[in-house]
Amino acid sequence: MVWFPFVSGNKPEFKNNREARKQCWESRDIYFDCLNKIDVISPLDPKNKIKIKKNCSNQEKGFENDCANSWISYFKEKRVTDYRNELIQKQMQQDEQNQNQLQQK
Amino acid sequence: MLKFGKLHSNVVRNVLATTRFNSTRLLMRSKMVTPSFQNMRTLHNASILYQKSHLSRQPIGGSESQANSSRRSRRFENVEFNAPLSIAFFLVVGGLSYYIFERQKKKMDAEQDKESRKGYGTPQIGGHPFQLIDQDGQAFTDKNMLGKFSIVYFGFSHCPDICPDELDKLGCWLDELQKDRIELQPVFVTCDPARDSPEVLKEYLKDFHSSIIGITGTYDQIKQMCKQYRVYFSTPENVKPGQEYLVDHSIFFYLMDPEGKFITILGRNLDEISGAEKIRESLWEYKRTHKK
Numbered sequence A: 001m002v003w004f005p006f007v008s009g010n011k012p013e014f015k016n017n018r019e020a021r022k023q024c025w026e027s028r029d030i031y032f033d034c035l036n037k038i039d040v041i042s043p044l045d046p047k048n049k050i051k052i053k054k055n056c057s058n059q060e061k062g063f064e065n066d067c068a069n070s071w072i073s074y075f076k077e078k079r080v081t082d083y084r085n086e087l088i089q090k091q092m093q094q095d096e097q098n099q100n101q102l103q104q105k
Numbered sequence B: 001m002l003k004f005g006k007l008h009s010n011v012v013r014n015v016l017a018t019t020r021f022n023s024t025r026l027l028m029r030s031k032m033v034t035p036s037f038q039n040m041r042t043l044h045n046a047s048i049l050y051q052k053s054h055l056s057r058q059p060i061g062g063s064e065s066q067a068n069s070s071r072r073s074r075r076f077e078n079v080e081f082n083a084p085l086s087i088a089f090f091l092v093v094g095g096l097s098y099y100i101f102e103r104q105k106k107k108m109d110a111e112q113d114k115e116s117r118k119g120y121g122t123p124q125i126g127g128h129p130f131q132l133i134d135q136d137g138q139a140f141t142d143k144n145m146l147g148k149f150s151i152v153y154f155g156f157s158h159c160p161d162i163c164p165d166e167l168d169k170l171g172c173w174l175d176e177l178q179k180d181r182i183e184l185q186p187v188f189v190t191c192d193p194a195r196d197s198p199e200v201l202k203e204y205l206k207d208f209h210s211s212i213i214g215i216t217g218t219y220d221q222i223k224q225m226c227k228q229y230r231v232y233f234s235t236p237e238n239v240k241p242g243q244e245y246l247v248d249h250s251i252f253f254y255l256m257d258p259e260g261k262f263i264t265i266l267g268r269n270l271d272e273i274s275g276a277e278k279i280r281e282s283l284w285e286y287k288r289t290h291k292k
Helices: A005-009 A018-037 A046-066 A069-104 B002-018 B021-032 B037-043 B046-057 B063-080 B083-118 B162-179 B198-205 B219-228 B272-289
Strands: B131-134 B139-141 B150-155 B185-190 B213-216 B253-256 B262-266
Touching (some): B150 B162, B162 B272, B185 B219
Parallel strands (some): B150 B185, B185 B213
Antiparallel strands (some): B131 B139, B131 B213
């Protein structure tokens, strides 16, 4: 698990209730939107670290403040797998379309 | 040559086996009991063989055996032409076998009927005894599953996004089904007994449908329960106290009948409406097939 020394130092304990979850998901969406704008898929990739810090540091802080530590890495990993799944799905749809076009010809 | 002879002696034996017992015995006595090398050589000619077996039907100095066979044949003749007796015999055997067949058929029909009610390929999910506790610390066992339809979900309270979503969905289903006066007992079983004490579950479930029962126990009890429902779950190893972690687990709802037996499974692909629809259909089908 990733340890965030600066965040968790003065971070209040995550209360697992509906409000807190909603807050966490909202902050996550804001953070991921920001990543989308700068074309960063994996926030875990060290190559993207500087880019994120430059453009989305506030959003990242907000996200990491509002979510439980275990969730932060989970959501970051999930972003990558979701993106991959989407790609595969798109590829499959494209293949299907191509096949249909071939059949029509 | 010896080998060749042996092969033929086998053929001879096979042929002889089909001839009458009497003749074989006689032939055996005369030639075959201690077959010499010379005998075998002569036997490999088929015509000789037939001749011999034909000849052997003639009793060799056996006035005793002839008398025997004639006496026997007279006795057989009596039975053969005793029509009333054979008809009676036929009726008794026929009637008896008919009776046995009918009984067996009825038995098999009943079994088949029972089997068809179960549905094809019903997996062995649930239905075994378990001993856990609910969010109030009260015992919750397999007995609590009897007499009502239940819907069982496995998850954990520290679950980031899927479990809360699924539990919200469950709440929608319950409300939807209540409109049709369908009552389900919703059961949430934790896969994370180390952190999910009854108190934690109670606090957690406040956010969801009020009728959901939270179930926990010792690690071994939960493991047993998950095994019973074929639920995969894994807690990370070597977790330090106070350290945060997630539990990986399979995501399914299990619809259970009033005998605590499995009816069907509901996956993540179902939404607020299609899930309730599937439950409604499953229960309708269940009631139709279990009507006496």
